[in-house]
Amino acid sequence: MGEKVRAAVQTGPRRIEVREFDRPEIGANDGLLRVEANGICGSDVEMYKGHMTFRGGYPVIPGHEPMGVIEEIGEEAAARWGVEPGDRVALEVIVPCRSCRDCLTGRYQACRNRTVGHGVTGVDVAPSLWGGMAEHLYLTPNAVLHKIDKTLPAELAAMFNPLGAGVRWAAGLGGIRLGDTVVVLGAGQRGIAAVIAARAAGAGTIVVTGLSSDAHKLALAEEFGADHALVVDGPDAVDVVEAVSDITGGAMADVVVELTPMAAQPVNDALLVAKHGGRVVLAGLKGGDEVPVRTDVIINRALRVVGAFGVDAESNAQAIRIIESRRFPLEKMHTHTFGLEDAALAVETLAGEHDGTPAVHVSVHPNG
Numbered sequence: 001m002g003e004k005v006r007a008a009v010q011t012g013p014r015r016i017e018v019r020e021f022d023r024p025e026i027g028a029n030d031g032l033l034r035v036e037a038n039g040i041c042g043s044d045v046e047m048y049k050g051h052m053t054f055r056g057g058y059p060v061i062p063g064h065e066p067m068g069v070i071e072e073i074g075e076e077a078a079a080r081w082g083v084e085p086g087d088r089v090a091l092e093v094i095v096p097c098r099s100c101r102d103c104l105t106g107r108y109q110a111c112r113n114r115t116v117g118h119g120v121t122g123v124d125v126a127p128s129l130w131g132g133m134a135e136h137l138y139l140t141p142n143a144v145l146h147k148i149d150k151t152l153p154a155e156l157a158a159m160f161n162p163l164g165a166g167v168r169w170a171a172g173l174g175g176i177r178l179g180d181t182v183v184v185l186g187a188g189q190r191g192i193a194a195v196i197a198a199r200a201a202g203a204g205t206i207v208v209t210g211l212s213s214d215a216h217k218l219a220l221a222e223e224f225g226a227d228h229a230l231v232v233d234g235p236d237a238v239d240v241v242e243a244v245s246d247i248t249g250g251a252m253a254d255v256v257v258e259l260t261p262m263a264a265q266p267v268n269d270a271l272l273v274a275k276h277g278g279r280v281v282l283a284g285l286k287g288g289d290e291v292p293v294r295t296d297v298i299i300n301r302a303l304r305v306v307g308a309f310g311v312d313a314e315s316n317a318q319a320i321r322i323i324e325s326r327r328f329p330l331e332k333m334h335t336h337t338f339g340l341e342d343a344a345l346a347v348e349t350l351a352g353e354h355d356g357t358p359a360v361h362v363s364v365h366p367n368g
Contacts, residue, residue, distance in 0.1 A: 006366070007134030008343035009123060011059045013050025016344040024127035024138050029080075031073035031139035033089070037158035037337075038119075038132030039065035040350045040362040042188060042261050043285065048347040051262075051287050056122030062343070063132025063364070064093035064119030065161040067148065071136065081145060090160045091137070092144040092316060093118045108144070109310055116140060133343050135366045146316050149324045155334045158363045159193075160319050161311060163330075165283070166193025167322070168315035169308045171201040173281045174255040179204040181248055183273050184226075185240070185266045186210065186259030186284060187217040189333070189361055192224060193319075194257050196328055199225030203255075207247060209240055209266075216358045224328055240266075244273040253278055260284040264291040271297045271305075283308035336362040 003023040010016050026032050044062060046052040054060045067090040070083055078084055096103045097113035118137070121130040129138040139145070148157050169190070176182060182198040184191050187210030198206050208226040210218045212234035222229050228247055230238050244253060252275035260266040261284050270280050271294060280303055298305055311319075323330060335357055338346035343364050348354055350362040 005129060005134060005136045006340060007061045007129065007131070008340055008364070009059045010048065010054075010062050014048060014344070016048075016062075018341055021123070021128045023136065024129065026072045026074055028074035028076045029141045031077050032071050033066070033068045033091070033137040033139055034071040035066050035132055035134060035137050035366045036068040036088070037154040037363045037365050038063040038067075039158040039161055040346055040364065041065065041162060041190070042350075044347055045351045046261070046285070046287065048344070049351075052285070054122070055117065055120045056125060058122070060120065060122050061129065061131030061134050062119050063134070064117070065158060066091050066118060066132025066137055067154070067157050067160065068137070070139070073139070077139065077141065083145070083147060088148050088150045088157065089145040090148050090157065090316065090320065091118055091132075092311070092313065093120065094144065094310065095140055095142050096144070098142050109312060118143075133340065133364050133366060135340070144313060146313070146320055148320050152323065153331070154365060155337060155361070155363050156323060156330050159323060159330055159333065159361060160316055162189040162361070163193045163196065163322060164311035164316040164319035165190045166195070166197040167318045168311050169259075169281050169283050170194040170197045170255065170257050172315055173306050173308055174257055174279050176201040176203050176255050178202040180254035181205045181251070182207070183244055183253040183256045183270075184208045184221075184259065185257065185270055187214045187221055187229075188259065190283070191259045192217060192221050192333060192360070194259065195221045195226045196224050196322070198255075200322060200327075205247065207244060207253070212236065213352070217360055220332060220360065223332065240269045241272045251275060255279045255281070257281045258284050262287050267291050268294055268297075271301070271303060274301065274303055276301045278303055280305045281308050282306070333361045334363070335360045337368070338362070338364050339368055340364065340366040
């Protein structure tokens with residue numbers, strides 16, 4: 001019997017168990033990654049709870065933020081990716097076909113021919129090891145990967161995805177320019193990452209919002225560059241629109257990034273805190289629920305509203321450069337590390353379902 005690979009498998013809402021799979025044989029055009037760490041994000045929480053579905057259905061190995069060391073790789077794959085055994089790489093969730101019009105014109109995230117993805121493909125699709133919550137992950141020929149400094153602690157290297165989201169959604173899609181006023185609605189991993197990206201891009205004033213239960217996250221956001229942290233619930237709640245008006249002397253925000261999960265009101269708040277001609281980036285998933293939007297506000301303020309889907313290659317590369325620069329004390333964002341057997345506990349911890357240190361960045365280390 002060949003070598004086995006252990007993986008955490010989600011079999012249904014709130015059900016994860018450890019299973020063994022055959023270690024795949026690697027040819028000239030593919031490879032095998034020894035997973036060091038896989039970051040957990042809010043969408044993992046929603047998929048764990050069953051509020052969002054996996055593209056491939058159950059059972060599935062979760063984990064769409066994997067990074068690790070290339071353990072085995074074919075000659076053609078090594079030449080194509082520019083890597084060799086021992087290199088540390090971070091993987092994107094999307095695996096494009098690389099040959100359709102969208103892929104060939106740089107819009108590979110819109111590829112309609114993709115059939116697999118990391119952390120979203122069922123184990124019934126050979127060779128099963130598609131998710132980052134496994135000791136090894138299969139490197140399919142069309143995977144998109146990025147080299148990353150091997151001297152970084154694994155938990156910091158695993159922040160490439162949330163930081164990449166901040167880079168793309170705030171600096172890229174938001175188009176932040178020197179001196180801009182930026183409002184970030186939501187103080188989770190990606191909210192804090194958006195603050196970091198805005199500060200790195202030269203924003204003048206940065207405002208971030210969060211719940212009273214997010215006090216630790218708001219404090220981190222301020223440490224990473226936010227000028228104002230607003231609590232939007234509880235006895236100390238402020239009206240976001242009034243607060244931003246006061247902060248800006250009525251000028252309002254150049255760029256607004258809406259990141260709150262499963263909450264409708266912040267979408268309209270985002271429109272109201274943007275100045276005339278301002279830019280609004282919508283990135284907070286609402287679980288398929290309809291959100292009433294005041295379209296007259298968009299029209300009368302000549303707002304540019306854009307939806308944010310995932311993180312592209314350039315944003316991941318920029319995020320990795322920020323991590324490698326060691327400019328920001330990102331270790332303060334990482335709060336919890338779990339082993340493979342505790343994958344469910346890792347997701348529940350990020351969801352705030354357990355007492356103890358409040359979670360910000362959580363990662364699973366399958367070989368730890």
